[in-house]
Amino acid sequence: MRRLVMIFIAFLLLFVPAAAAQAHPVGTTGMLVEIEGDRMGLTLQLQLDQLNKYPGLDLAAGDPIPAGTIEQLVNDRVAITAGGEAGATEITGVAHGIVNDRDAVVVAMTAVSPTGSGPFTVKSSLMTDVIDGHKVYVSRVVEGEEAELLGVITATQQTLEVDAHSQKAGLGEMIAHGMHHIADGYDHLLFLAVLLLSAPLVAVRTGAGWRWSQHKAGLGPSMKRILAIVTAFTIGHSVTLLVVSLGWFTPPVRYVETFVALSIAVAAWNLVRPMFAHGEVMLAGLFGLVHGMAFATTILEMNLNLTDTLVAVLGFNIGIELAQLLGVLLVVPLIHVAANGKHYGTFCRGLAAFGVVASAAWVAGIWTDTDSALTPLFDGVAANPLLSYVVFIGAMLLLGYTGGRTPGNRAAEPEAKPKSKADALTAAK
Template sequence: MTKATYRLLPALLLAAFFLTGLLASPAGAHPVSTSAVLLDIGEDRGDGEVQLPLDRLSIAVGRDLTGARVLGADRAFMKSYTAQHISAVGKDGEPWTVSLGTGTVRSVDSTPHLVYPLEIRPPDGEVTAFDLRYDVIVEELLTHKVIVTVRYDFDRGILKTDDAETLGIFDHAAKTLTVPADEGSWLRGFATTAGLGIEHIGEGADHLLFLLMLLIPAPLVATGGSWRAAASRRRAIMRVVHVVSAFAVGHSLTLALAATGVIDLPARPVETLIALSIAVSAIHAIRPLVAHGEVVIATGFGLIHGLAFASLITDLGLDRGSLLTTLLGFNLGIELTQLLVVALLMPSLLVLARTRFYPALRITVAVVGLLFSSSWMLERAALTSIDPFEGVQAWLVGHPLWVAVTVAGLAAAAHGSTTRTPRTAPER
């Protein structure tokens, strides 16, 4: 070779290296298939599932496996093989019963997996910490990984997908993992469910709007088909207490009945009725439908809102733990959020209700509530596919303090620039 060639050799090697990397990148971009063990910790047993990628499973058992084969000709073999490589032992050394349900084939991360429901039962019926032993596939495939995740554990506050906790990884070197099922307490689970109640109401534009529509006329009294300022602040406050209490009684009753399975209604009609409840309460805020109507509306439609709360408990799987503790915690979160809304808004509304500006404010807010609820009704009844006010609703729900400060500012301005409305003067 010439000296020029030697000088070019490093550059040629570097170019070849990058070219090889580029050509190989499409294959390397796909992650190696992994297995998963998903656990749900209950009071008397552990449930969950095992997810086994068919491509890795084929190598481990030395068979050309397809979805049809693992559910057909190789069905019994695959279940027996998997069961032989999973066991559980309590901290006292006693073996626990491990059983697999009927296998299915499901796509996980775009890769077909053989999925088995998993059940782990302690001999004394009380779940405590235990050692999970697992070497499906990893006994033969040195590079294979198995991710172990706890999806649900009430006492540790793991109640939904966002809370899921990765316990560790099984591989060829680590085939035993301790599951800390005796950590935490009912108090931690109670606090977590209360937090979910707060989160649900805090993010639920429809529930918040219904409460607001009830609160707007609460400082007033209905006389002769129109609204008038209450005779005293004390009377106005008592009406607010009655409205909030009526709503709490209504939704608490159906929340308990629906969560325990006594009543069960489809979600779509329930959500549509919730939108209707907002429309009715908005109309009542504009012109009273009946004396003390907001209390009647709060109680009656509160029953419907309770069904929606119960549906959320079922959707999140919160009924897998202590149902009584879940109901109490979730309901406490709802009530705390409602009381916070009342505390933020009612002082301002009580001041505004005794000014000449309140009729205009009350009617404006009620009309906005009527527009929002009508849009929700159409969408939830599948008559329209979009909600044109969704962006505004999301902003309002996401900025509750701005709303409260704005109302407080209006109250301060109105109180400082006008005399109190005479008690005998009707609101238009």
């Protein structure tokens, strides 16, 4: 069994380069709009490391900006119309900047409505055409400050209509945004998956420490464990999501992403060898605090006022929980079926090995700003959710109904009391 795990790790190390995918590769772009009469000002905040995804670009802070190249990128991918007719657009500035503590290129442009008034329709594929899951936050500038989120442009939703009186994004949009965010968060999903896989297992204390028993928990105890895991994670990330989003604490993003990646390795080790009874619940709560900080960076990038931040935090949190609940309903019954097969332990060790490698790869990518062969793998899963789920169903059923069945939940039963000498003699007779 150990040889199988070592072969699996060696295979991954062979095909995954040292500089690997980032934990949060999707990034964001800020698009600020300011409308006055028939004229709209548009400011694009392009994070430098994300902009460099375009072939031929390798910019660093302070480097001379190839203004012509940047202008061509923007003109080819951003179109502004009014009344169905193209507006007269002009790029008025391209410069280095700092956006949310990250190096960026800031592009300013104007558009004039051919009809003499709005509303304007913005269509953009900038950044979303090279980074799967990339989001463009479109905000209205009010009294010189970026204060009202109007909507989000993505690869599948490239257009947004805006005018001076457009309704700002509400609770419903934030709920949907939270659900999409957790679905795109490969690191968050892998962390939860590794924790949930241990729910049917029973930890027993041995002379060498805690070990997983060959006996499995019944569906009832397993569901209670899963509920405890999800609840602990929810409490943890809810606390830091609120604290960081309100600006009470500002953690360094790179360190937060590093700890998120490392949490997967810790959870993977617990899946192979339990740290203590119900350790996965404690891990979910503890690392939920770290994952909440990562969630909060998304809200911080929206640069909302206090009221809108509170609405965003509430909606974003609800969206995350709804996505988690949906995931539990779709995944947990299948995990319990798979756990009854004799090869479930081998599967868990293999996935744990993958989790450790993915964790190390993400950490390397975070500190080197590079990608790896893991990125297409995760992007492929995200791009084909139905097919991925069908494959998952097949794998779980195959594990559960091949190779025989494991014993029931005898490990969770109370141990029999030692017999007295008199009882032993009576039993012998």
